[in-house]
Amino acid sequence: MKRANFDNDNVLAVFTDKGLGNLGFHLGSLKGELLKNKEFLMKELGLRELVWMNQVHGNKVEIVSGSKRGLKNERDGMITAEKGLALMVAVADCLPILFYDPNKRVIGVAHAGREGVFKNIVAELISKMIANFGVNPKNILVSVGPGIQACCYDFKGVFLDLPKMVREQLIEAGVLGKNIEIFPICTKCDANYFSYRRNKKTGRFAGVIMLK
DSSP states (O other): OEEOSSOTTTEEEEEOOGGGOOOOGGGSOSOHHHHHHHHHHHHHHTOSEEEEEOOOSSOOEEEOOSSOOEEESSOSEEEEOOBTEEEEEEESSSEEEEEEETTTTEEEEEEEOHHHHHTTHHHHHHHHHHHHHOOOGGGOEEEEOSBOOTTTOEETTEEOOHHHHHHHHHHHTTOOGGGEEEOOOBTTTOTTSOOTTTOSSOOOEEEEEEEO
C-alpha cells in the first residue's frame, strides 16, 4: 500500500495493491470474497463510511454528503467536504487520482482511463470543487496513483503517456506543478497490482481518501 504525500494528520489518502484483495465492488454483488475484502479494507484503514462508483469511463462528477455509504451510479469522480466519509476509486490500469485542498478541507477522487483523460475528467472535478466549495486550484494537492505507463500502453500504434497527459491537464486547470505527485509504477509491469492489460479477468485495486 502506498500513501499519498498529503498531510497525513488530517487526511487519509492511500493506494492499495493486491495485498488488500479485489476491491472491484462495482463489478459484482457484495457477496463472498468481495464482501470480505470490503470489510477487511474498512477495518484495515479504520473507515466508518465508504462510497464507491459504478465507473463508466466518462467525466461525470458527483458531490457526496451525508450518510452515503455504498454505490454511486454511473460516475467517474466524487467530491466531499464531509469528515469521516471515505471516497474510493477502483482501477486495474486506469489512473486513480486523489485530490485534497487543505485550506477548504475538500477531497475528491477521479477514475481516469484513456476516455476519462480524453474527456478531461480532472478539469471537470476541479471546476466543481471551485464552484461548490470556493476552492483555489493553486491550493489543491493531487496524487496520481499507480497505473499503466507509456511503456505498456500501445493504443492504435501510439504509446500513450496518461500520467503526463493528466499532469498537463491539471496544470492547465490551475494546479501548481509542485503540488502534483505521480507514482511511476506501471500496473502491467508490476505484478503487485491488478492489470486488465495483463489479464482480462482480473480484480481491482483502489485509491481511497477521507478527511479525518
